Amino acid sequence: xxxxxxxxxxxxxxxxxxxxxxxxxxxxxxxxxxxxxxxxxxxxxxxxxxxxxxxxxxxxxxxxxxxxxxxxxxxxxxxxxxxxxxxxxxxxxxxxxxxxxxxxxxxxxxxxxxxxxxxxxxxxxxxxxx
Amino acid sequence: xxxxxxxxxxxxxxxxxxxxxxxxxxxxxxxxxxxxxxxxxxxxxxxxxxxxxxxxxxxxxxxxxxxxxxxxxxxxxxxxxxxxxxxxxxxxxxxxxxxxxxxxxxxxxxxxxxxxxxxxxxxxxxxxxxxxxxx
Numbered sequence: 001x002x003x004x005x006x007x008x009x010x011x012x013x014x015x016x017x018x019x020x021x022x023x024x025x026x027x028x029x030x031x032x033x034x035x036x037x038x039x040x041x042x043x044x045x046x047x048x049x050x051x052x053x054x055x056x057x058x059x060x061x062x063x064x065x066x067x068x069x070x071x072x073x074x075x076x077x078x079x080x081x082x083x084x085x086x087x088x089x090x091x092x093x094x095x096x097x098x099x100x101x102x103x104x105x106x107x108x109x110x111x112x113x114x115x116x117x118x119x120x121x122x123x124x125x126x127x128x129x130x
Numbered sequence: 131x132x133x134x135x136x137x138x139x140x141x142x143x144x145x146x147x148x149x150x151x152x153x154x155x156x157x158x159x160x161x162x163x164x165x166x167x168x169x170x171x172x173x174x175x176x177x178x179x180x181x182x183x184x185x186x187x188x189x190x191x192x193x194x195x196x197x198x199x200x201x202x203x204x205x206x207x208x209x210x211x212x213x214x215x216x217x218x219x220x221x222x223x224x225x226x227x228x229x230x231x232x233x234x235x236x237x238x239x240x241x242x243x244x245x246x247x248x249x250x251x252x253x254x255x256x257x258x259x260x261x262x263x264x265x
Contacts, residue, residue, distance in 0.1 A: 008265070041153055041265075081153060112160040119261040120135055120166065127264045130150075 002033045004118035008129030010042035011060035012053065017046050020128035021063055028071055036074045036118045037064075039107075041129070044082045047075070049104035061104045068106030075107045076114045136167045138259035141176035146189060151179050154265035155197055162204035169208035169259070170201070173215045173252060180211065180244075182227045195227070202231035202243060209243040212252050 005024055009016035024034055039046055051061050068075050077087060086102070089109050093101040103109065119125045139158050143150040161168060172180055179198070186193040201209070209229055216222060229243040247255065256262060 006263075040157075041149065080156060112157055113164070115157060115263075116137075116161045116164045116166070119137060119263070120133075120164065125261050125263070127262075129264065 001027075001123045002035050002121065003027055004035050004122035004125040005037045006115065006118075006125065006127045006129075007037065007039045007043035007046060008041040008127060010045040011051065013042070014130065016128040016130065017043065017060055018058075020126075021060070021067070023126065023128070024067060024073075028067075034071065034073055035122050036076055036114065038115045038118055039075070039077045040081050040112075040115065042085070043129075044077045044085055044087045047077045047082070047087055047104050047107040048102045050102045065104050065106040073106070077103070077107055077109045078115070079109050079111055082109055134165070134167050135260040136169070136258065137161060137261045137263065138169050138171055138256060140171045140173070140256075140262055140264045141179055142174040143265065144175040144178040145184065145195075146186065146191070150265050151176070152192075152194055154263075155194065157263060157265075158201065158206070159197070159204060162206065166261075168206055169210060169255070170206065171210045171212070171252060171255065173212035173249075175215075175219075177211055177215045177219060177221060177226075180209075180226045180229075181221065182225065198227055199229060201229060205231065207231040207233075207241075207243050208245065210245050210247050210252060210255055212249055213246050214249045216246070 005020055007017050007020045011017045046060060053059055088098055088101040089103040090101050141154055145151040184193055184195045223246055230240045231243050232238040233241050
């Protein structure tokens, strides 16, 4: 089955991101295709490489980045939601004249059309949120 | 299989206090360009999004209520509001915004987009949808 996954909540604050990750891992193990993971609302905060969780805790961003590398996943962060919350890639940094960017490896910033496209293309679009 | 899917945007949260309602609306507006069969559902505290007469001045946030009344211009013709959710909150259809669309099959007559449905009907609407976007 072709799956789209939507993450609507921030890391650590809410379990939605963990559940979405576990769902993605389980789906891939079962041989399903993960077409895209889309990060929206505070979910965009999963994409900052600047998070520094305690060493004895899971590293939510790294976990996503590693999963993306291993399975060639498309991790997409909504640009409008990202801008509001200070999640920037190099392009956005330049466009808005900021002194830094923080997007993590494996994530890319794009528009909401990517969410709608996932809805059209996938057999199931699964939301993880509050 | 047809290229057009039935999209249902489910709105369950109040308009203020969190950003869910505003960002949900942003998805609806972008999604309208994709020529899918789109419907909106309002239930639980989400029905407060459609209660007319917002004043956000003292909240210091943008009043985005006019965007709801503009949804007809985006060809959104089906807005389902759950009857039980209204009643549980002491609300009725009279408290809601006017939301209209122009029916191209009826000489562009202006018609109300709002359809009050029971909880049971809402469940069926969800079952009949291909893609449910839950905010």
